[in-house]
Amino acid sequence: MIKLAKTPRTWALGMAALVAAPLIVAAPVQANANFPSPEGNTSTSSILTYDDTVKELLKLENTSRFGVDVFTLAEAGTEVNTSEQGRDLYVATVGDGPQDVWVQGRIHGNEPYGAEAILSLLKDLGTNGSPQYEEIRDAFTVHFIPMYNPDGSELNIRQTVLWDSAAGQPRVGADGRDLIVDLNRDWVDGKFEARESLAFYEYWTMVDPAYGIDIHHQGLKKEFGTGDDVTLSLGISLAPGGPTLPSLEGGLYDTLTRQMHSYVYEELSGTGYINMDRYQVGNGLEIDIKGGVVSAMMLGLNYQGLNEEGHSNPVVFFETSGNTSDGSLGQKARGKSIQQNILAMRTLLHGLATDEVQATDPEVWEQIPHQPVTGYSTDYAGVLPVIP
Numbered sequence: 001m002i003k004l005a006k007t008p009r010t011w012a013l014g015m016a017a018l019v020a021a022p023l024i025v026a027a028p029v030q031a032n033a034n035f036p037s038p039e040g041n042t043s044t045s046s047i048l049t050y051d052d053t054v055k056e057l058l059k060l061e062n063t064s065r066f067g068v069d070v071f072t073l074a075e076a077g078t079e080v081n082t083s084e085q086g087r088d089l090y091v092a093t094v095g096d097g098p099q100d101v102w103v104q105g106r107i108h109g110n111e112p113y114g115a116e117a118i119l120s121l122l123k124d125l126g127t128n129g130s131p132q133y134e135e136i137r138d139a140f141t142v143h144f145i146p147m148y149n150p151d152g153s154e155l156n157i158r159q160t161v162l163w164d165s166a167a168g169q170p171r172v173g174a175d176g177r178d179l180i181v182d183l184n185r186d187w188v189d190g191k192f193e194a195r196e197s198l199a200f201y202e203y204w205t206m207v208d209p210a211y212g213i214d215i216h217h218q219g220l221k222k223e224f225g226t227g228d229d230v231t232l233s234l235g236i237s238l239a240p241g242g243p244t245l246p247s248l249e250g251g252l253y254d255t256l257t258r259q260m261h262s263y264v265y266e267e268l269s270g271t272g273y274i275n276m277d278r279y280q281v282g283n284g285l286e287i288d289i290k291g292g293v294v295s296a297m298m299l300g301l302n303y304q305g306l307n308e309e310g311h312s313n314p315v316v317f318f319e320t321s322g323n324t325s326d327g328s329l330g331q332k333a334r335g336k337s338i339q340q341n342i343l344a345m346r347t348l349l350h351g352l353a354t355d356e357v358q359a360t361d362p363e364v365w366e367q368i369p370h371q372p373v374t375g376y377s378t379d380y381a382g383v384l385p386v387i388p
């Protein structure tokens with residue numbers, strides 16, 4: 001890991017709520033409790049449910065000092081406004097700044113910490129009077145979506161299940177299987193198969209955010225070159241310098257997304273339990289996918305004439321190592337895995353609020369550990385070679 005001279009800003013940590021997770025039986029002994037366990041033993045019993053999330057949101061609305069507003073998309077007025085299975089879709093806002101920011105978690109239902117990190121940061125922004133939080137509230141109105149995919153979260157699956165509400169059962173495809181949709185590949189003109197996609201897309205067109213953040217999990221990962229465990233990968237769904245991003249907004253998003261992650265990298269490199277790299281898929285491939293929600297935001301997708309003015313905004317994502325599907329989430333690193341997302345989000349929001357992000361050298365992106373780029377994995381043309 002590259003050590004940078006810059007001293008990370010000191011924040012009061014809100015860890016108390018996070019370390020109270022229920023105990024599980026006989027977690028394997030690990031060399032380093034900062035990292036998720038490769039030994040399995042994933043316990044889902046301590047993962048937030050939909051009901052937990054709603055309860056916590058309503059509690060924060062009632063107890064916050066600085067105006068946390070919690071509402072459903074039905075209350076916000078979107079035409080489609082529930083999940084496939086009919087669950088209300090929740091948003092919470094905090095801050096009264098002129099620019100809007102979109103922060104989403106758990107679009108993949110089996111990637112739980114986005115919801116928990118968002119609820120914790122929402123609490124801090126709603127209650128903490130220190131200047132750093134105030135600067136965020138003064139610059140932005142932050143729209144937090146802790147659980148984008150409530151049905152998939154209840155099932156602890158990545159996707160959502162398309163639902164026949166009249167029959168009260170899953171819709172079934174020609175092959176006799178339940179129809180499932182990855183909500184993070186569904187913001188594509190001609191698709192929008194799931195209700196959640198239409199609902200949140202319409203809400204996005206109402207908000208017109210200036211920036212976005214998206215929280216995910218990945219499998220266990222080693223840093224290229226050193227073999228050190230990676231705790232957090234910094235990702236952009238349209239690769240910087242790749243086939244698509246440099247052409248958007250005259251290259252502005254290519255620069256801004258690099259700066260967003262470069263700033264986070266510089267600020268958090270001195271935090272001992274966090275080891276960052278760049279998000280890549282196998283063999284040095286960067287991703288360049290257009291159907292992801294955050295890509296569609298950068299592309300300014302105009303679906304059903306809802307975004308005629310062509311609004312678009314830059315977005316980055318964070319990938320925490322360890323996931324429930326591979327049984328690698330573990331339990332010992334839980335508090336730190338969640339805390340790194342809180343720190344990364346808060347750091348980025350503060351850097352954007354104070355224009356420190358916009359003053360960051362975008363070339364720092366090249367210093368963030370990564371494999372030499374060999375090509376681009378796309379959802380529209382297979383694998384594309386590096387552009388010379």
Ligand SMILES: [Zn+2]
Pocket residue numbers: 108111215216217
């Ligand atoms: Zn994900």
